[in-house]
Amino acid sequence: MRKTLILIALALAGTAAQAQLRVPFINRQPAQPVLQGIDALRVEFATQSGGSTVYFGTDSTGLGAPARTVLAAQAAWLRRHPELIVRIEGYGDGGDTRDHALAVGAKRAEEARNYLLLFGVPAAQVSAMSWGKERPGLGRAVTILVR
Amino acid sequence: MKRLTLVSVLVAMSGAAQAQQPAAPTVTVIAIPPLTSPNTGAKGNEMLALGWEATQLIGTDLRQTSEIMPLTSKRDDYYSYPEVTAPTFSKYRAKGAKALITGFVQSRSDGRLTVGCYVYDVEKGRELMRKGFVIGPGDWRRAAHKCSGLAYTAITGAPGIFDTRIAYVAESGVGDARVKRIAVMDSDGGGHRYVTGPEAMVVTPRLAPKSEQIAYVSFMGGTPHVRVKDLEGSNDRALLSPGSMSFAPRFAPDGRKIVVSISLNGNTDLYAVPAEGGAPARLTTSPGIDTDASFSPDGNRIVFESDRGGSQQLYVMNADGSGQRRISFGGGSYASPQWSPDGEWIAFTRRGQDGRRIGIIRPDGTGERMLSRGSTDEGPAWAASSRELIYQHAEPSGRTGLYRVAIDGTDPRQVTIPQDGSDPDWSGVLD
Numbered sequence: 123m124r125k126t127l128i129l130i131a132l133a134l135a136g137t138a139a140q141a142q143l144r145v146p147f148i149n150r151q152p153a154q155p156v157l158q159g160i161d162a163l164r165v166e167f168a169t170q171s172g173g174s175t176v177y178f179g180t181d182s183t184g185l186g187a188p189a190r191t192v193l194a195a196q197a198a199w200l201r202r203h204p205e206l207i208v209r210i211e212g213y214g215d216g217g218d219t220r221d222h223a224l225a226v227g228a229k230r231a232e233e234a235r236n237y238l239l240l241f242g243v244p245a246a247q248v249s250a251m252s253w254g255k256e257r258p259g260l261g262r263a264v265t266i267l268v269r
Numbered sequence: 270m271k272r273l274t275l276v277s278v279l280v281a282m283s284g285a286a287q288a289q290q291p292a293a294p295t296v297t298v299i300a301i302p303p304l305t306s307p308n309t310g311a312k313g314n315e316m317l318a319l320g321w322e323a324t325q326l327i328g329t330d331l332r333q334t335s336e337i338m339p340l341t342s343k344r345d346d347y348y349s350y351p352e353v354t355a356p357t358f359s360k361y362r363a364k365g366a367k368a369l370i371t372g373f374v375q376s377r378s379d380g381r382l383t384v385g386c387y388v389y390d391v392e393k394g395r396e397l398m399r400k401g402f403v404i405g406p407g408d409w410r411r412a413a414h415k416c417s418g419l420a421y422t423a424i425t426g427a428p429g430i431f432d433t434r435i436a437y438v439a440e441s442g443v444g445d446a447r448v449k450r451i452a453v454m455d456s457d458g459g460g461h462r463y464v465t466g467p468e469a470m471v472v473t474p475r476l477a478p479k480s481e482q483i484a485y486v487s488f489m490g491g492t493p494h495v496r497v498k499d500l501e502g503s504n505d506r507a508l509l510s511p512g513s514m515s516f517a518p519r520f521a522p523d524g525r526k527i528v529v530s531i532s533l534n535g536n537t538d539l540y541a542v543p544a545e546g547g548a549p550a551r552l553t554t555s556p557g558i559d560t561d562a563s564f565s566p567d568g569n570r571i572v573f574e575s576d577r578g579g580s581q582q583l584y585v586m587n588a589d590g591s592g593q594r595r596i597s598f599g600g601g602s603y604a605s606p607q608w609s610p611d612g613e614w615i616a617f618t619r620r621g622q623d624g625r626r627i628g629i630i631r632p633d634g635t636g637e638r639m640l641s642r643g644s645t646d647e648g649p650a651w652a653a654s655s656r657e658l659i660y661q662h663a664e665p666s667g668r669t670g671l672y673r674v675a676i677d678g679t680d681p682r683q684v685t686i687p688q689d690g691s692d693p694d695w696s697g698v699l700d
Contacts, residue, residue: 183535209491219604219618219625219647220472220692221517221530222574222581224486224493225537225558228514232535251492252514252532256470258444 163206164267171195175264176234180215183229185237193234196265197241200248207268210234210250216260227252227263234263296338297424300366300391301328302346304384305353305373312376320374323384323413327370330417330431330457335675336656337424340366353387358394366391370420374409382406386416388423397423410459411699418698427611427654430456434696435659436474436483439463440669440689449691451485453500456652456695458685464498473648473692477520480696482544484508484518484527495529497544508542509549517560519607520544521588522568528552530560539573541588552590563607563615564588565632572596572606572615572632583617585632596634605648608632609655610697614676616649616658627660629676640674641681650695659684659693 168174174196176189185193200208212231214223231250238248249268304320306313321344328339348356353371361369372386385401400419402412411432418429432455439452451474454461465471469489476483484497495515498505509515514532521528526541531549537558540549553559557577564571569588574581578595581602586593597603601621608615614629614636624644630637645663652658656676663669669691674681684690 217620217625219561219581219620221560222558222576222604224472224514224516225530225532225560228532228537229535229558236535250535253488254472254493256447256449256472256488 160267160269163203167196167199167265167267171199174266175262177262178230180217180261181226183226183233185233189234190237193237194241197238197243200238200243201241204244204247206247208248209266209268210238210248210263211266212250212252212263213257213260214252214255216255218255220254224252224254227254230263234265238265296336297368298338298340298366299331299368299370299420299424300340300361300364301331301342301370302348303342303344304371305348305350306375307350307373308376316374316376316382319382319409320372323372323374323409323416326410326413327417327420330414330429331420333457334421335677335679337368337421340364353385354396356389358389358391361391368397368420368424370416372416377403380406382409382412384409384412384416386419388420410455414455414457421654425654425656427656428698430652430654430657430695430698432456432699433653434476434480434699435671435684435693436464436476436696437671437686437690437693438472438474439686440691443667451483452686452690453483454686461687464500473517473694475519475694476696477544478522478524478697480699482520482524484520486516486518495527497527497546506546508546515540517562519563521564522566528562528564528571530562539571539590552586553593559584561605565608566610566612570608570632572608574604574606576602581620583615583630596632597630597637598634599630599637607649607651609651610653611655613655616651618647618649618660627658627674629658638676638678640676640678641672646672648692650693652695653697659695661691661693663691 172192172195176192210231212227214226235248235250303324306316308316324342328342331337331339353373356371369389369391375383381403383403387399388397390397398419404412414431417431421429435456436453439450442448448467449471450463451465451471452463469487472486474483474485482499486493487496492514493516495508495518497508515529517530518527525544527544528541530537531540537560539552539559539562542549555577557575559575562571562573571588572585575584581604582595583597583603583606584593584595601619603617603619605618606615616629618625619628625647626639626643627641627646627649628639647661649658649660659673662672669689671684671690671693672681
């Protein structure tokens with residue numbers, strides 16, 4: 123987990139950081155390989171699209187401008203990786219009742235999904251589900267790379 | 270049905286009985302001398318001991334109600350078997366009792382027990398109701414609950430809730446490690462057991478009318494969906510074909526249909542599905558979120574919540590989806606309605622400035638009243654008596670518990686369960 127965070131921080135710092143990436147990091151833990159496979163792709167996805175998570179206002183299922191920016195970048199990245207499958211997990215609000223929160227989470231996930239489709243991501247590449255208010259991290263929709 | 274017509278005693282009595290105020294809660298004092306037995310010798314002593322256990326349980330049951338106050342039972346307050354049907358009323362009148370329970374426990378030659386219960390109006394010296402049961406020796410608790418129910422019905426006219434079950438979601442752990450399992454228990458907390466394992470997140474258990482099945486929502490496989498499980502045995506199946514997201518199940522009063530919410534492309538509508546599975550029939554088509562449907566006791570109407578008008582409100586419609594009409598106009602949002610078993614009230618959760626609170630409203634939208642203090646209450650479920658509700662209250666720490674509140678306005682009280690609990694449901698009277 124700590125390694126992932128370091129990678130994100132360095133990548134965000136820009137191309138200059140890319141060069142430093144190998145040296146201090148690998149020297150510290152030579153036996154550990156750099157993130158590979160799905161984990162590496164997840165980091166790349168999150169960094170290049172400005173995050174895997176979009177946020178909603180309380181009781182709102184509408185996408186704000188920051189959310190649309192993130193989703194457009196996610197869509198661009200996903201179009202370059204048509205072999206990958208993502209799932210969008212929607213979350214309701216803590217102040218809501220159990221079942222309405224489930225429905226709100228589903229609506230938020232679907233709004234995010236529809237925005238990806240609008241930007242040309244094939245429908246089969248993106249699924250959606252809802253956690254309602256059953257998991258921490260309310261008021262958001264998270265795009266998760268499945269495989 | 271014969272009703273007990275008594276001069277009732279005011280709860281906050283500060284002297285002799287006075288002219289009654291119509292809205293004041295009233296309490297009927299009842300005497301419960303120990304159940305007797307026609308058996309003699311060692312068997313007789315054994316039956317008297319069992320009868321004493323049952324007598325104490327009846328007292329415990331009735332003490333939990335807001336309508337009946339049992340006098341303390343004394344073990345030496347003995348009466349003979351013939352006196353079961355011919356009690357000495359003057360003795361109980363002198364103790365201030367308005368009602369009386371007598372009964373017996375008899376050992377049968379086949380090893381089972383006969384339990385008889387009789388409820389009397391002490392002032393009029395008249396029998397109100399009687400009931401007899403033949404039971405296995407291990408079922409004496411249920412027989413005692415049936416006696417309590419008999420007395421409750423004789424005095425209030427409403428079904429007793431002592432032989433009923435409560436289902437809820439048992440919660441443990443924190444954050445991502447929160448484990449939720451469905452638990453079922455008798456309404457007095459006895460017979461507590463878990464009916465789902467810790468492997469899948471579950472919410473909203475809903476008991477079938479006779480409690481033989483339970484419908485609930487599981488996140489098993491990634492998508493929340495309605496499942497139906499037999500309470501006895503291991504049969505546990507998805508109600509609908511895989512893929513679609515379904516939730517908020519509730520049985521029709523005849524147990525043959527289950528109304529659910531299905532979320533398709535982000536839009537949530539209500540559907541009726543045969544309880545044994547089959548094609549869902551769509552009931553609502555609004556572009557908003559329609560969920561938390563509950564049938565009227567005659568099965569002809571459904572109350573549900575919808576945010577089609579901008580905020581969550583309560584709507585009533587016919588069971589086929591026709592005639593949809595909003596009934597809540599009190600300000601704030603209204604959610605999770607449930608129709609009372611006697612048809613008179615709809616319980617709901619209201620979201621407003623003061624958080625989430627439990628209230629009741631008439632099916633025509635009049636008579637709204639708030640019952641719980643909030644501010645994080647939700648999910649009311651009716652007792653079979655239609656006089657009491659069970660609901661979930663969350664602490665600021667995130668811990669959850671179950672509470673009972675009577676609709677006469679007395680204070681809510683916490684239900685004792687072995688761990689945190691949410692999403693309670695309360696069965697009808699068991700057969």
